[in-house]
Amino acid sequence: MHKRSLAIYEELGRKEGMAANLGNLGLIYRKRGDLAQAEEMHKRALAIEEELGRKEGIASELGNLGLIYETWGDLDQAEEMHKRALAINEDLGRKEGMANNLGNLGIVHWKRGDLEQAEDMLKRALAIDEELGRKAGMASDLGNLGLIYKARGDMPKACNHWRKALALYQQVGAKPKVQWAERLITRNSCPAVE
DSSP states (O other): OHHHHHHHHHHHTOHHHHHHHHHHHHHHHHHHTOHHHHHHHHHHHHHHHHHHTOHHHHHHHHHHHHHHHHHHTOHHHHHHHHHHHHHHHHHHTOHHHHHHHHHHHHHHHHHHTOHHHHHHHHHHHHHHHHHHTOHHHHHHHHHHHHHHHHHTTOHHHHHHHHHHHHHHHHHHTOHHHHHHHHHHHHHTTOOOOO
């Protein structure tokens, strides 16, 4: 569907539609695990967004590229993309984008072993998601904070955060994320809540 839509937008010369479809194709390829193809789609979308001067679109594509580089293990490139996206979202006052970028930066720092910086980023993301009432964002932030507390050896705090994340994922009906949180709770032998 996105390819058909892209072809029509290309025929019409409608660049905004082209960028949107390229970005959506990038998301599909990333979900399939075809990161090279995803990168190509997001770079093409980014080029169009930059040509049009659409800052929100630029920030979105930078964030998507950051996720690809993170998956590849190129944490420096991932950090660069997320920082650039964060700066744009801060400039635009786009709090949802800021929360996403901060959360992604938190994961990059966690993967590097910089737990203090990771915790700071994730707490900032959580504060914004709480302000906006974004339950899925809050759940993600809490779940990732749990990973940091586990890395520090604070299992009671980790389990508490995973339980909060699980409850929020259940509320929004995010089945794969519910399963993720349940696995963390089970694999880490979190005690039952009394």
